Amino acid sequence: MPETHPRVIVVGGGLAGLAASVRIAEAGTPVDLFSMVPVKRSHSVCAQGGINACNDVARQQGYSEWQHMDETLIGGDFLNHQPPVYEMAHFAPRIINLLDRMGVPFNRTSEGMRDLRLFGGSLFKRTHFAGASTGQQLLYALDEQTRRYEAEGKVTKHEQWEFLWPVTDDQGHCKGIIAQDMRSMEIKAFRADAVVMASGGNGLIYGKSTMSVICNGAAAARCYQAGADLGNPEMIQVHPTAIPGEDKCRLMSESARGEGGRVWVPRKKQDDRHPLDIPEEERNYFLEEKYPGYGNLVPRDIATREIFWVCQEGYGVGGENQVYLDITHLPQATKNKLAAILEIYEKFTGDDPREVPMKIFPAVHYTMGGLYTTYAPYDPDTDTITPASSPKREPNQGMAFGDPQNMMTNLPGLYAFGESNYAYHGATRLGANALLSCVFDGLFNGLSVANHAKAAGSGENGTPAAELPQALYDKFLKQEQDKLNKITASTGTQDPYTIHRELGVEMTAAATVVKEEGRMLQAREKLAELRERYADLKISDTGHYTNQNVSFARALGDMLIYADALLEASLARKESRGSHYRSDYPERMDDEFHNTSRVSFNTGSGRPDINWEAIPSPLIPLRPRTYGKTDTAK
Amino acid sequence: MIAPHTPEKTFLVRIQRQDGESQPAYWQEFEVPVKPAQNIISVLQYIAANPVTTSGEQVEPVVWDSGCLEEVCGACTMVVDGQVRQSCSCLANEQLAKTGKDHIELTPMTKFPVVRDLFVDRQRMFDNLKKIKGWVPIDGTHDLGPGPTETPEQQEERYAYSRCMTCGCCLEACPQFTKDNEFIGAQAIAQALYFNQHETGKKLKSERLDELSGPGGVADCGNAQNCVKVCPKEIPLTQAIAKVGRQLTVHAVKSFFSSK
Numbered sequence: 001m002p003e004t005h006p007r008v009i010v011v012g013g014g015l016a017g018l019a020a021s022v023r024i025a026e027a028g029t030p031v032d033l034f035s036m037v038p039v040k041r042s043h044s045v046c047a048q049g050g051i052n053a054c055n056d057v058a059r060q061q062g063y064s065e066w067q068h069m070d071e072t073l074i075g076g077d078f079l080n081h082q083p084p085v086y087e088m089a090h091f092a093p094r095i096i097n098l099l100d101r102m103g104v105p106f107n108r109t110s111e112g113m114r115d116l117r118l119f120g121g122s123l124f125k126r127t128h129f130a131g132a133s134t135g136q137q138l139l140y141a142l143d144e145q146t147r148r149y150e151a152e153g154k155v156t157k158h159e160q161w162e163f164l165w166p167v168t169d170d171q172g173h174c175k176g177i178i179a180q181d182m183r184s185m186e187i188k189a190f191r192a193d194a195v196v197m198a199s200g201g202n203g204l205i206y207g208k209s210t211m212s213v214i215c216n217g218a219a220a221a222r223c224y225q226a227g228a229d230l231g232n233p234e235m236i237q238v239h240p241t242a243i244p245g246e247d248k249c250r251l252m253s254e255s256a257r258g259e260g261g262r263v264w265v266p267r268k269k270q271d272d273r274h275p276l277d278i279p280e281e282e283r284n285y286f287l288e289e290k291y292p293g294y295g296n297l298v299p300r301d302i303a304t305r306e307i308f309w310v311c312q313e314g315y316g317v318g319g320e321n322q323v324y325l326d327i328t329h330l331p332q333a334t335k336n337k338l339a340a341i342l343e344i345y346e347k348f349t350g351d352d353p354r355e356v357p358m359k360i361f362p363a364v365h366y367t368m369g370g371l372y373t374t375y376a377p378y379d380p381d382t383d384t385i386t387p388a389s390s391p392k393r394e395p396n397q398g399m400a401f402g403d404p405q406n407m408m409t410n411l412p413g414l415y416a417f418g419e420s421n422y423a424y425h426g427a428t429r430l431g432a433n434a435l436l437s438c439v440f441d442g443l444f445n446g447l448s449v450a451n452h453a454k455a456a457g458s459g460e461n462g463t464p465a466a467e468l469p470q471a472l473y474d475k476f477l478k479q480e481q482d483k484l485n486k487i488t489a490s491t492g493t494q495d496p497y498t499i500h501r502e503l504g505v506e507m508t509a510a511a512t513v514v515k516e517e518g519r520m521l522q523a524r525e526k527l528a529e530l531r532e533r534y535a536d537l538k539i540s541d542t543g544h545y546t547n548q549n550v551s552f553a554r555a556l557g558d559m560l561i562y563a564d565a566l567l568e569a570s571l572a573r574k575e576s577r578g579s580h581y582r583s584d585y586p587e588r589m590d591d592e593f594h595n596t597s598r599v600s601f602n603t604g605s606g607r608p609d610i611n612w613e614a615i616p617s618p619l620i621p622l623r624p625r626t627y628g629k630t631d632t633a634k
Numbered sequence: 635m636i637a638p639h640t641p642e643k644t645f646l647v648r649i650q651r652q653d654g655e656s657q658p659a660y661w662q663e664f665e666v667p668v669k670p671a672q673n674i675i676s677v678l679q680y681i682a683a684n685p686v687t688t689s690g691e692q693v694e695p696v697v698w699d700s701g702c703l704e705e706v707c708g709a710c711t712m713v714v715d716g717q718v719r720q721s722c723s724c725l726a727n728e729q730l731a732k733t734g735k736d737h738i739e740l741t742p743m744t745k746f747p748v749v750r751d752l753f754v755d756r757q758r759m760f761d762n763l764k765k766i767k768g769w770v771p772i773d774g775t776h777d778l779g780p781g782p783t784e785t786p787e788q789q790e791e792r793y794a795y796s797r798c799m800t801c802g803c804c805l806e807a808c809p810q811f812t813k814d815n816e817f818i819g820a821q822a823i824a825q826a827l828y829f830n831q832h833e834t835g836k837k838l839k840s841e842r843l844d845e846l847s848g849p850g851g852v853a854d855c856g857n858a859q860n861c862v863k864v865c866p867k868e869i870p871l872t873q874a875i876a877k878v879g880r881q882l883t884v885h886a887v888k889s890f891f892s893s894k
Contacts, residue, residue: 026775038760040800041707100781103770103832105793112783130793136706137796144769151764183749212702246669247676247722248703340797344704347723349671443775497683540685541694545654546750549682549695 005466006457007032008449009177009192011163011219013039015135015435016418017198018142019442020449024196025154027450032190033146034158034179036214040143043200043212044438047135048253048341050117050127051099051435053092057116063124065090072433074625075121075299076368076426077578078594079232082619083377084407084423087398088440095439096128102141105130107337117337118258120297121430132255132340138435142442158190162551163219164480166195166226166414167473173456174413175465176473178480183546187480189473191465193456194449197223197409198417198442201367205563206512207504209364210242210251220371220420221558224565228409230599230608231372231422233562234569237429237579238512239365240303241325241358243348249363250348252325253341254431256358257296259334261327263287263307264357265315275317275324275357286310293628301428301579302627304362308513317359326357364512366434368425368579369566371416372598375423376403377618396618399444404452407445413456415449417441422596427578487553492536496553499530503556506530507563511570516583520571527567531560561601565608569597572610578625590622643668645730646688646737647677649696655747662696663688663737666726674714674721674729674740675703678752698752705866708799711806712752713741718806718864743806745813759800762822766842770835782833795828795874797867804861804871816850820861823852824874830881843878843885852879 008024010017013035021031035042054065069089073080100106100114106128107115116125130137149155160182167176167189176191202217203209224230241256241263242249257263264283271278287306288295296303311321327335327342335342335354345353378400380392385401399406407423408415416422418438425433457464510523534557541549575589576582595612602609644665652659664681665688682695701707703722710721715733721740729738746754784792804820805811811819826842829835846852852875861871 023775037701037707037709038756038800040760041701041709043702043707045707045799046702046704094777097777097780098772098775101770101772101778101834103781103829103835105789105796108784108786108789110786112785114780130796133706133797136799137793140796141770144763145772147760147764148767148769148771151767212707213700245676245703246672247679250704340706344706347705348673348725350725350728495683497679540692543653543694546697546753548697 005464006193006453007191007465008194008196008453009034009190010196010198011177012042012198012200012418012420013159014042014044014198014200014418015139015142015438016441017196018139018146019439020196020198020417020446021155021442022142022145022149023443023446024450025149027447029450029453031155032158032192033155034161034163034177036160036162036182038159039146039157040140042139043215044139044435045136046210046212046251047435048132048251049119049255049258050129050134050432051096051138051439052119052127052430052432053096053436054089054126055093055096055114055116055128058124058126061124063126065092068092068126070620071121072424072430073426073620074623075428075430077428077588077625078617078622079235079426079577079596079615080424081375081615082617083396083399084375086619087378087444088424088437090398091440091444092436095436095443098443099138099141099439102145104137104141107131117255118297119431120254120258121294121299123293127258127432129255132253132338135435138439163199163222165222165476166228166411167476168226168411169462169468169472171462172227172411173462174411175468178476180480180484182551185544185547187477187484189477191468191473192453193465194413194415194453196415196417196449197371197420199420201419202559202562203364203367205503205559205566206364206507207501208245208247208249208508210239210249211365216555216559217367217562218555218558220416221562223371223409223411223414225558225561225601226411227601228411228414229372230369230565231596232369232427232569233566233599234511234573234580234597235368235427235578236364236512236566237300237366237368238304238362240300240307240362241360242363242365243345243358244361244363245348250344251365252345252358252360254300256325256327256338256341259327259338260330261296261325263296263303263323263325265310265317265323269314270319272318275326276328284315289630291627291629298627299428299430301581304513305581307362311361322359322361324357325360327353328355328357362513364508366429367419368422368427368429370420370422371409372596373407373409373416373421373423374405375407376400376405401444402447402451404448404455406448407441408448408452412461413452415445417445427580484550484554487537488539488542488550490537490539492538494533494536495538495540496549496556499533500556500559502526503530503559503563507567511567514581514583515570517571520567523567524571527560527564534560565599568608569599569610573597588625594622645726647681648737648739649752650741651696651751652742652748653750662693668727672726674724674726674738675700675710677726677738678721696752697750699754706799708801711743711801711803713743713806715739718743718803720801720866723866743802745806745811746802747813756800756802759802759805759821762818763825765818765845766822766826767838768822768825768829770829770832771837772834784833788831792828792831794869795824798824798869799867801866803864803866807860807864809858809860810854810856817854818846818850820871820875823878824869824871827874827878839881840885843882846878847882847886852882
């Protein structure tokens with residue numbers, strides 16, 4: 001590979017990675033894009049409902065970018081930093097316009113304008129959508145633009161390559177990566193003056209989740225072990241509506257409720273009548289009763305807990321862990337807009353949701369926490385972008401555009417974008433904000449990466465990657481080769497798939513909807529046992545070509561380490577906030593815990609160290625998060 | 635993933651294995667316990683955790699490709715009992731009931747090189763998207779206002795094509811598309827139409843049609859219509875081929891006169 005400098009490496013080819021590649025290539029910096037799968041098959045493809053942005057219709061009804069920011073902050077229970085959320089909400093309309101220009105088939109009104117739907121955590125229609133496969137459509141549009149840059153030689157794809165480790169120089173600057181070809185199993189070092197992790201979430205830690213089989217969080221966990229801190233790893237979103245399955249839980253989009261779908265259970269326990277034979281007055285629409293304003297569209301953590309509790313009390317359909325999600329009453333045209341998800345339900349359960357209410361239950365869905373990142377807040381004194389004739393923003397209203405600090409981890413030169421970045425969603429992510437944050441990171445912060453790479457590549461932060469000694473790269477290469485050799489040569493007794501299954505069961509029981517100290521201490525013991533058993537691995541595939549067994553076993557070690565950080569932060573946060581609900585500490589406690597849990601990997605103990613970092617609130621003060629609840633019994 | 639249980643009822647799974655494109659193929663048979671709502675992926679996960687054949691031989695776990703497991707990423711496409719499809723959305727009990735047999739047969743797609751076992755290399759499909767310039771040539775990512783408006787009918791037609799997940803079912807079923815010929819196939823032709831229908835995408839229409847009028851282009855379609863029957867997303871592929879055919883005729887006439 002010809003070494004031109006500076007170069008940027010992007011790890012992950014989902015929405016965030018592709019948006020970053022496009023933006024960085026556009027800034028004139030060549031990109032090496034790494035992905036475990038052909039990028040068009042990345043997990044962003046699974047996002048269904050839509051993408052939020054203030055728009056002209058909502059604006060004329062009193063909505064604004066400011067309110068989008070406010071909803072995102074209260075949705076996140078104020079654990080998110082305000083300047084980045086301000087910037088994201090205000091940049092969002094430009095993102096929709098850009099995606100529209102890229103040809104995303106957004107649904108249209110009769111006049112040919114982009115249509116909008118209602119989504120959770122808002123009383124305004126501000127969600128743009130393409131059927132019920134919005135993520136797929138957005139991913140494809142960015143995949144197409146990336147292919148265009150690839151054809152022009154500005155982006156080089158390395159598909160079916162697995163990220164193994166970030167390369168850091170003696171000053172701790174990130175200068176490249178070690179990666180492995182998943183087919184030939186060759187391990188190689190790649191140089192770069194900036195590296196973007198856009199490696200997604202970690203649902204596989206829970207065994208079954210709504211995530212794709214590649215979302216194991218191993219890439220983020222490897223950066224964490226290499227010295228990049230995690231932020232709020234305890235914040236995991238459990239989506240209220242999923243179809244439980246043998247191999248995974250399949251998402252049933254919030255758009256089903258946004259378009260008028262209703263959640264209910266029979267008022268009588270174990271009512272065995274056909275759902276359509278149960279009259280209206282004998283149905284309990286429990287979300288609508290408790291939250292008359294938001295109804296079925298309360299934020300996800302709230303809907304999830306209510307569904308969980310109603311089933312705990314024995315009101316689940318057939319006495320089991322399931323409630324009805326009912327769209328049978330909706331007009332045909334509305335059902336057509338939901339076709340993509342209704343087909344999924346029908347294919348995987350055999351029941352037609354147009355005729356019979358769906359049976360759903362919550363499932364692990366999104367990783368709000370992730371790699372800890374920083375940003376440069378907006379400062380009118382250094383702003384050179386706003387035209388002289390326009391008023392400048394107030395301090396902290398957004399981020400300093402193009403500042404290399406934006407979304408950089410604590411390892412200089414290593415960035416985190418998209419779901420692997422902890423920055424935007426705090427303690428709960430609102431529906432249709434994920435696609436937004438992923439594209440936003442790539443498009444807004446891509447320039448920050450290019451700027452850092454240009455500076456580093458011209459020697460501003462130590463030696464440019466192209467001039468560093470090969471011995472540095474060889475050292476990390478050897479580390480990874482040794483790790484692989486050790487796993488391949490394992491002759492123990494413990495099957496990695498069994499350890500993984502037990503990890504998933506344990507984490508799901510201890511650290512999802514309701515967390516409690518006693519149960520989590522039990523899980524701590526279990527994780528210690530699994531780590532011990534992991535040291536005694538049995539590898540059933542000794543082949544040196546496309547060895548999925550070895551790749552999985554290696555990632556399992558990283559999942560165990562991430563799970564440890566997630567659990568310890570869950571134990572340490574002795575309060576309830578957003579998705580993190582502690583039955584032993586049911587209140588939000590701002591004095592003690594309006595803080596980021598910043599978790600560092602202790603290389604001595606191999607365990608997490610937790611530090612609490614204060615979160616400034618320069619734009620809006622904290623307030624209680626009630627969503628107009630009428631019943632305060634719970 | 636799944637741990638061994640004492641099975642009450644089982645069925646057999648026969649898998650065609652291959653260590654690589656140039657290696658000989660061979661068969662192995664596994665016994666799998668029946669579970670409710672079990673798809674082919676959970677069957678393969680069971681085998682990965684219990685890689686022992688019916689003859690009691692401990693073997694290397696079967697390699698396969700998968701991603702979303704919701705039939706939207708296209709990765710897990712393979713041939714199940716002779717039919718190409720996504721294995722995630724194939725429920726084992728339904729499949730056994732459909733064939734009336736006591737076993738399920740899994741083989742890799744035959745139109746693409748085998749990487750290992752059921753895992754094939756479909757890079758050719760992505761390369762074809764490059765050939766037909768499958769993108770909208772925007773000026774850049776700066777804020778230049780909204781895209782062109784379109785009617786709900788236009789959106790609906792484009793949306794149908796935009797759901798193509800590059801799975802390759804259409805090419806596996808196509809008698810004209812083979813491992814060693816140049817035919818570009820239904821997938822890329824339909825994508826060319828998708829971009830030709832967009833107001834800005836249209837700017838590259840002529841270049842796309844140049845590509846599709848050459849060797850391996852639309853003229854190589856034998857009109858067997860297998861593609862549309864196997865498409866899991868019910869994309870109107872034959873309609874797309876017909877429409878691109880008409881665009882090509884107009885294009886040829888225009889090129890004829892403009893070159894004079």
